[in-house]
Amino acid sequence: xDSVTQMEGPVTLSEEAFLTINCTYTATGYPSLFWxxxxxxxxxxxxxxxxxxxxxxxxxxxxxxxxxxxxSFHLEKGSVQVSDSAVYFCxxxxxxxQKLVFGTGTRLLVSP
Amino acid sequence: DAGVIQSPRHEVTEMGQEVTLRCKPISGxxxxxxxxxxxxxxLELLIxxxxxxxxxxSGMPEDRFSAKMPNASFSTLKIQPSEPRDSAVYFCxxxxxxxxQPQHFGDGTRLSIL
Numbered sequence: 001x002d003s004v005t006q007m008e009g010p011v012t013l014s015e016e017a018f019l020t021i022n023c024t025y026t027a028t029g030y031p032s033l034f035w036x037x038x039x040x041x042x043x044x045x046x047x048x049x050x051x052x053x054x055x056x057x058x059x060x061x062x063x064x065x066x067x068x069x070x071x072s073f074h075l076e077k078g079s080v081q082v083s084d085s086a087v088y089f090c091x092x093x094x095x096x097x098q099k100l101v102f103g104t105g106t107r108l109l110v111s112p
Numbered sequence: 113d114a115g116v117i118q119s120p121r122h123e124v125t126e127m128g129q130e131v132t133l134r135c136k137p138i139s140g141x142x143x144x145x146x147x148x149x150x151x152x153x154x155l156e157l158l159i160x161x162x163x164x165x166x167x168x169x170s171g172m173p174e175d176r177f178s179a180k181m182p183n184a185s186f187s188t189l190k191i192q193p194s195e196p197r198d199s200a201v202y203f204c205x206x207x208x209x210x211x212x213q214p215q216h217f218g219d220g221t222r223l224s225i226l
Contacts, residue, residue, distance in 0.1 A: 032212045043116075043203055043217035044155075051212035089155070093211060098143045098162060100215055102155050 002027045002094050006103035009087075013080055013110050021075040021088055021106045023064075029095030033057075033066055033073040036089040038105070044089060047075075085110045114138070116218035118204050124224045130192040133221045136185055137206030145215060146179055146189050147203040155203075161187065162209070194225045 007022040025031065032051045036044040048057030053068035062077045073090060090103040117136040125131060137144050145160040159169040161181045169179070176195070181187040191198055201222050205215040 030211075034214055036217075043219045044205075046214045046216070049212065049214055095211060098207065098209065099145065099157055099160055099168065104154050 002031070002092060002101045004090050004092055004101055004103035006088075006090050006106050009105070009107040011106060011108050013108070015082055015110055015112050016079045017110075019075070019077040019080045019084075019108070021090075021108070023073045023075065023090035023103060025071050025073065025090075025092050025101075027071075027092055027094050031092040031094045033064070034091045034093070034100065035062070035064055035073070035075050036091060036102075038087045038089065040086075047088070080108070080110045082110045082112055084108060116204055116206050116216055118202075118218035118221050120221060121219065122222045122224075124226065125194060126226050127195055128193045129225075130190065131194045131198075131223060131225075133189040133202050133204075133223070135187045135189070135204030135218060137187070137204070138216055139185070141206035141208050141216070142184070143207045143209060143215075144181060144187050145205040145207075146187070147205065148200045149203060149220070150200045158189070196225045199223055199225050 003026045005024050034049045035047040037047045038044045048059040050057040050066035056065045064075045087105045087107045089105045091100045119134045146158040149155045158171045159179045164181045179189045201220045203220045205217045207213045207215040
C-alpha cells in the first residue's frame with residue numbers, strides 16, 4: 001500500500017540555519033504531495049503542495065520539489081526562524097483516493 | 113473565510129460517560145475526515161465521508177465509536193461509553209473532491225477521560 005517515510009526528529013537548528021527535512025514515498029498511482037505544519041496546540045495547516053512530477057511547491061520561504069525519479073518531496077528553507085519551530089508532516093493523496101497518507105511527522109526546534 | 117469549526121475545544125469527563133464531538137466543514141467541501149492524534153500512535157484516520165456517506169470507517173477503534181453526517185454542514189463523532197484510553201486530540205478536516213485538493217483541518221478537540 002501507499003506509505004510516506006520522514007526523517008526522525010527532533011531536528012535542532014540555530015536561527016538562520018538551512019533546513020532540510022527528508023520525505024520519501026511509495027504510491028501505486030500518480031499522487032499529489034503535501035507538507036503540513038502543526039504549531040503547538042493547533043491543527044495541521046497546509047504549508048505547500050505539488051500535484052505532478054517536477055512541480056515545486058513554495059510558501060513562507062519553504063520549498064519542496066516533487067521528484068518522481070527518487071520518489072521524494074524534501075522540505076527546505078534557506079534561513080529558519082524561531083517561529084518555524086513546529087512539527088512538519090509530509091503526506092500524499094493517491095490517484096482516485098480522497099484520503100491522505102501521512103508520515104509520522106518531524107519536530108523542528110529552532111533556537112535563537 | 114471560515115475554516116473548519118470544531119466544538120468543544122476541550123472536554124474533560126469521567127469514564128463511562130457519553131462524549132459527542134462536533135464539526136462544521138468548510139462550505140462547499142464534500143469530503144469530511146475524522147482523525148485522532150496521540151503521542152503514542154501519532155495521527156490516525158478514523159473515518160471519512162464523501163457527500164455525507166461514510167466511505168471508509170476501518171480506522172474506528174471499536175463499536176464504542178460512531179460517526180454521523182446528517183447533512184453537508186455538520187458531523188458528529190460519538191464515544192459511548194468513554195474510556196481513559198480514548199484521551200487524545202480529535203481533529204476534523206474537510207476537502208473538495210479532486211486529487212490535488214488538500215484537506216483543511218480544524219483546531220481540534222482535546223479530550224480527557226478521567
